[in-house]
């Protein structure tokens with residue numbers, strides 16, 4: 051059976067540094083898949099290649115078997131792959147609702163004005179309904195009129211996810227979604243992610259919060275120094291000697 055997403059021999063070189071080195075893993079539809087590894091392992095670079103932000107130096111990104119490596123981000127989004135960023139990329143001066151409207155247009159073209167001012171009335175109404183649905187799902191319905199820049203940190207991260215969700219994705223790539231959240235917010239967000247997944251959205255998750263990773267993921271890929279290190283369910287990864295060594299061993303290279 052074809053996986054929803056597969057990276058094959060994915061490689062990214064920055065000058066003399068190989069940040070991601072012939073990486074292979076598969077993400078199955080309807081699962082929450084974790085991508086973990088110590089700082090600098092290459093997780094964000096991998097996300098950037100999958101989402102079209104970087105063109106890989108070598109290798110393939112297969113979406114339902116079709117190679118999408120090197121396509122521009124809005125083309126990748128149009129095919130149903132959407133990412134959030136480690137740091138907020140919200141439009142601080144726009145309202146929460148306007149940010150979500152941008153999300154609804156992400157798969158079509160990167161045209162901010164069309165998204166916000168909605169030159170086509172029917173399209174605008176449809177987009178607004180979808181944007182409001184996304185805000186409600188993420189508990190932001192009451193702050194739709196506020197400027198995104200005025201939201202609490204936890205709400206800003208929730209909005210980042212609402213923007214992704216508003217674009218009707220098949221798979222969402224979440225880069226450290228729990229950063230800056232208190233335990234209560236983390237627990238709440240974990241519940242929403244499980245619900246997203248049971249609604250049919252596949253999730254690929256980069257996160258340092260191991261409790262969240264272990265509590266959420268069906269499958270986990272661990273990388274170290276740009277390379278594949280191990281893969282398995284939470285119990286397997288938690289007890290995997292090479293994974294433990296990679297995290298505890300600091301700078302020592304794990305071959």
Ligand SMILES: Nc1ncnc2c1ncn2[C@@H]1O[C@H](COP(=O)(O)OP(=O)(O)OP(=O)(O)O)[C@@H](O)[C@H]1O
Nearest residue numbers: 064067068069087088089090091092093094095096
């Ligand atoms: N644009 C770039 N130019 C040069 N080197 C880069 C670039 N982006 C990342 N790197 C390097 O590639 C390696 C992998 O970085 P990356 O950010 O992908 O790791 P990461 O696993 O996401 O780390 P963290 O958990 O700290 O976010 C690091 O050595 C980093 O310094």
